[in-house]
Amino acid sequence: MTFKALLIATTACLGGQAMAQTLTIWDWKSGDPVAASYFDAVREAFAAAHPGVTLNFVNQPIDQYYTLLGTALASGQGPDVFLLNGGAQARARMDALTDLTPQAEGLVGLTEFQDADGAVRALPISIQGFVVYYNKDRYSEAGLDPEAPPQTWAELASACEAINAAGAVPCFALGNKEGYGAEFFLSSVGASMLSEQAQQQFATGDLTWSSPEIAAILQAWVDTQGMGWYQPGANSTAKFMDEYEMFMRGDAANTIGLLSDVAHWKQFEDFLGAESIGAFRHPAPEMIADHAMIPVAGGIGYGVNAAGGNVDLATALVETLASAGPIQVFVNDAGVVPANTAVDTSGLASPTAGTILGWLDSSGVTMAHANVTAEELAEWHRQSQLLLNGETTVEAAAARMDDVQKAAHGG
Structure with a gap:
């Protein structure tokens, strides 16, 4: 060359x-x-x-x-x-x-x-959000009607009592190793307990964690642990994907899952069969509407x-x-x-998916945890674990959360 x-x-x-x-x-x-x-x-x-x-x-x-x-x-x-x-x-x-x-x-x-x-x-x-997915077979084994999932807090507590009495599996699979289980709980229960005005005030820091509205959600978190809803070791169980693999093995009756792309209706149906999976909106101790709502966000x-x-x-x-x-x-x-x-969703033939998509318009509300600050989320992860272990009180946890919230908003 x-x-x-x-x-x-x-x-x-x-x-x-x-x-x-x-x-x-x-x-x-x-x-x-x-x-x-x-x-x-x-x-x-x-x-x-x-x-x-x-x-x-x-x-x-x-x-x-x-x-x-x-x-x-x-x-x-x-x-x-x-x-x-x-x-x-x-x-x-x-x-x-x-x-x-x-x-x-x-x-x-x-x-x-x-x-x-x-x-x-x-x-x-x-678009993402949370609903409770349940295993119809586990409901049947506990003597519950698999086609009539809980609609109120009292009904959910009664269902969990029956599932626990059956003794085969815990009522809920819970992964809170990273605090994500507590995020999902905060938003799922808050969707039915908080008005849109309260949601916005919580996002801006004007509604504190020690307010009666938010403290009631923290108390519900403690109460569910006290009622034995979760498996032992929830704070050492990863939400993604240990919690969901537990549910997909049939080792829990319920889980708070996602609407979209992972830990959701399609993945659960693929593992357990469409006939074995149902969904319901997570009820709350005191609901502002006549039915439970679901948290939805980008x-x-x-x-x-x-x-x-x-x-x-x-x-x-x-x-x-x-x-x-x-x-x-x-x-x-x-x-x-x-x-x-512009995307066509008409091909989603699952009955569970159809039910969930119908809820988006009728029951979709603000997702509480998505609108607080990152600093509050990190502290909620820690406090939720302490609450689950009985190492702090709702009052002390809320007070600590108030301090973090105030600092995060420049107070």
């Missing part, structure tokens, strides 16, 4: 290297086999529009995710794109995210991803690192992640409740 030819070849090679780009994406979903077809669809759609760009998905452990993300962002080494839970976790990182408002058209569940000025900082891919969403080196390309990727084509695959294969309104 002549020197001129070598120079041309080398220049072309270097030019190709300069053009090659890689986007790094952090999440806790891309390693989930259930979501594999969705991410394949994302890669295919993005490659068609942006050939030559490498997508480096890094699946992080969910129990360490926000610690790892915080460290990476603080050091300036954060990923180009990262996944967030809507609400407290998203709002705690608004300063690190670019404005995606122009890309949010046609999406719902945006509130949990908006900053104080209403700008959308991450695009939701799902579920998870991807945002763009404002300090990243490929903001425009990363924005295009987030648009693809939230777009109708890949999300339709996610709905069909994983049973996701989509945030994209």
